[in-house]
Amino acid sequence: MALSSNLRYQMVAGLIEQRCLEPLLTERYPAALGPTCLVIRLANTFIGSLLWVDFARFTGLQPH
Secondary structure (H helix, E strand, C coil): CHHHHHHHHHHHHHHHHHHHHHHHHHHHCHHHHHHHHHHHHHHHHHHHHHHHHHHHHHHCCCCC
């Protein structure tokens, strides 16, 4: 789980936020950068939760 969450965090923080969103939104819509990052990070957390539940079911830690 630590490996998966670290990789997802690095992708969101490094690639999506810094490389894609900041150049696009900073000049035209600076107020939209914060809420957009918040939505993306919440989606990342939700995806991580789904992956954890799937892993727990696959390994038998959580019954179906």
